[in-house]
Amino acid sequence: MTQRHKEYKPSGVKWIGEIPAHWEVRPGFTCFEENKDRNKKLIEKTVLSLSYGRIIVKPEEKMTGLVPESFETYQLIKPGDIVIRTTDLQNDKTSLRVGLAKDKGMITSAYLGLRCKTEINPEYVFRLLESYDAMKVFYGMGSGLRQNIDFWDFKRLPVPTPPYAEQTRIVKFLDIKTAEFDAAIEKKLKLIDLLLMQKDVLTNAAVSHGIRPEVPKVFSGLDWIGDIPENWEMVPLTKYARSVVDYRGKTPEKVADGVFLVTAKNIKRGKIDYLISEEFISPKDYPKVMARGLPELGDLIFTTEAPLGEVALVDRTDVAFAQRIIKLRLRKDRLNPRFVIYAMQSQYFQSLLAREATGSTAQGIKASKLHKLKIAAPIVNEQIDIANYLDHVTSNIDSLVSHQRIEINKFRELRASLISETVLGQIKV
Incomplete structure (x- = not known):
């Protein structure tokens, strides 16, 4: 049970409210x-x-x-x-x-x-x-x-x-309490890491060795992939792309509200996270920014730098794309976009990407090098089976991760609230 001070007075600042009378x-x-x-x-x-x-x-x-x-x-x-x-x-x-x-x-x-x-x-x-x-x-x-x-x-x-002695008491109190919150958050972050590692293991196995263990394996021709099922082939990423659009160019002017601008920061672990960064461009600038190619549902987007190698599928068309993003429209009769997303997140593909990347301050890849990036792929029906399998086995993991993140956000909100109430004098220590 928290204690309050005996007397309060107006602070004179609306967003601070009342403070202890001796502050x-x-x-x-x-x-x-x-x-x-x-x-x-x-x-x-x-x-x-x-x-x-x-x-x-x-x-x-x-x-x-x-x-x-x-x-x-x-x-x-x-x-x-x-x-x-x-x-x-x-x-x-x-x-x-x-x-x-x-x-x-x-x-x-x-x-x-x-x-x-x-x-x-x-x-x-x-x-x-x-x-x-x-x-x-x-x-x-x-x-x-x-x-x-x-x-x-x-x-x-x-x-x-407050008086100096009380400042010091507040600091000691908050050091103890925030350490408790931080320890609880760290525990949940470690659990998330373990869950994501489990998801990566399942993904790596399915997109490089398939889900039918009885199929004989042959050497892929690439040491960092090893053996693949004999009916698979190594396919250059651009071989079955109807179009490849590089949005490299001048940074568009940002506005407070307008068309959502998907940046490299928004693309994370196979999805577009619209909350992690919110930037907008003016609707009048949209045709110029997207002159190289408008988005369609199911298009694949790929970050070329900072961060390198994050991928996602376009899930809404009322967006613009920023620099450091390349958009591929795949031939769906040869490559299933959901399978390709899983394959591009795999360890073997990320290793290949790192080999082809250049740059001193930040590793990146040019559109001209995309043809060197290959994925192991079976026929399209088997790609769909693998994507469905991974959707199923990873959905429980995603739910657990989501739950842990909700809990972390609750802890962070409680932590922030405790700090605020204490330094604004609403809690006596």
């Missing part, structure tokens, strides 16, 4: 200042990154393409600094934008760095800004359709401020 609401500039320390003379070597609400040391394999001279403009970070990604507010409303530094290092100056004043606990401010992020407060800052905000916007940001 005050201070403008941001009285609590923190902008971090303007820069990595002059390259005194710091450790590169940090903001990832999923955590500031982590950037892995060396992701440092490709950066030159040492560019690091001089990076901001120096020390433990207790707060980092906020204040860019792309209009298009990206799902990312976790706030992180608290645990390590020394440097991070791009494209992020806003905050350094708390001595009477303010930085971990408390981090928790407060984390709750503001969950409440989407940042998206209402600034004016008009500004994509970015800066320290000027944070100067007047209202900061409910």
Whole structure:
């Protein structure tokens, strides 16, 4: 049973509501200042990154393409600094934008760095800004359709401020409670990984060896596939494609509402996820953006870079396609699209794709190389049987994964609610 404070008073801020009577609401500039320390003379070597609400040391394999001279403009970070990604507010409303530094290092100056004043606990401010992020407060800052905000916007940001000792108690309380939520979420994420691994094993076996074990096997001619049923053949992906459309080109102008723009981010594990990223183009720009080919139900779409090799079938035609997507319209008398989707998600196809990919900062494949990508395929009736089999055996796995994700979302909502109620004084600790 949570306790409330004895007395409350109006905060003067509508979305904050009432706060404990002994708290005050201070403008941001009285609590923190902008971090303007820069990595002059390259005194710091450790590169940090903001990832999923955590500031982590950037892995060396992701440092490709950066030159040492560019690091001089990076901001120096020390433990207790707060980092906020204040860019792309209009298009990206799902990312976790706030992180608290645990390590020394440097991070791009494209992020806003905050350094708390001595009477303010930085971990408390981090928790407060984390709750503001969950409440989407940042998206209402600034004016008009500004994509970015800066320290000027944070100067007047209202900061409910309890006494320092109470800030520290709040931090300790939330550290314990959020750790419990995080452990429960991590357990469910591991279960999802195991379920998806099971699904991959079933898929790999069916699309490379078939579902009739009595059929003799022959060598496919490719080491990374091995033996395939003797009545199968290795088919170039484009051999039975009626059309191949590469939507590479100029990035279309985004608008607040209009025609849904399917980007590479929306294509995940054989499906189009319309919630993971929501971008739109103007209806008047649609004919120009889609001039190379309009979508039809059952068309296959394939991501060529960042991420590489995600596939899905078109399930609605009132959409546009962004860069880094190729659309194939298959001859259904020779290739069943559902079977091809499963085959392209298989380990052997993804290995082949990795062999043909190029690029230093991000691996990608050009449309001109698609003919080198092959799938193992039986006659079309057997393809349909395999697709039906996989639909059946993986549907239970998909249901279990979906249930776990619903539970994770519930935990995340409860976690965010607990943080918000605590830092806004609705819970006494």
